[in-house]
Amino acid sequence: MVHAFAVYRDAMREAWGDWWLAWPLLQKVAVGDVLHDSRGSVRAAGTLADHRIRFEETPPEARGAFLYDAGGGIDVRFKASGATDPLFAALADADAGVLLRFARQRAALVAYRGLTGSGMADSRALAGALVRRYWAGRWDTGLLAVTEVVRADAAVVLVAAGAGAAAELRLATSVGSGPVQLLDLAGSAQLAGSRHLGFQWIGEALTPLFRVVRLRGTWLGGVREEYGPVQPGRGLDAEPVPPLLLEQAADDPAAVLEAPRQLLVAPEPARDPS
DSSP, X not given: OOOHHHHHHHHHHHHHTTOEEOSSTTOOOOTTEEXXXXXXXXXXXXXXXXXXXXXXXXXXXXXXXXXXXXXXXXXXXXXXXXXXXXXXXXXXXTOOEEEEEESSXXXXXXXXXXXXXXXXXXXXXXXXXXXXXXHTTOSOTTEEEEEEEEEEEEEEEEEEOSTTOEEEEEEOGGGOSSOOOGGGGTTTEEEEEEESEEEEEEEEEEEEEEEEEEEOHHHHHHHHHHHOOOOTTTTSSSOOOOHHHHHHHHHOHHHHEEOOOXXXXXXXXXXXXX
């Protein structure tokens, strides 16, 4: 059985590397969100604001578009409005559309238009804040902080579930009068019919990619070895954070924070704890 997330993940990995993938695609992720990772089960855990941690977010920066078409393994056939084509079974003659036929069993079409990115302006400030919260016993080692996101104005994601998968898309009249490109399908088409598709999503305004950090495991081990285990409520009395720990966060945030890799299996959808 073809796992839709695994195919989508492999399609995104070459271009986006260790970025985390939002799944399902409707999952909203924002800079400053906090997630909790418990043995690979990742769930929503509020925001940095809930933990009284302030940060500045950089202005959105354009990142162009992204297109993956199964390494060229998708046969594309366009149909003009008013034309008759026996290969199209779901579209009327008056419809303009596209027929996509996937040559391989593990194949995907992923198109994102209008990509923009933003992130935290100061990693040192975040590292220092997490050191303080951890020392006070108020930051669990399983917590992840979202530090960067990539948003898309529109998207189309189609994943084949087996050999011979195909999809007919009806094109919107706003696509334009020039030659239709695969990127034009993002947010501008409707699925009219399909065969052997394992996943299908066409829509607008989503956050497909994000980065997270957590307290580095080696740093935590050093703190426990030097100062002992941190207890809940620690720091409420006259026990300030050791200056060395704050100096580490200010001088080299990467020594305090690490960016974990996302699990290779489909992550559970984030749930609102409330």
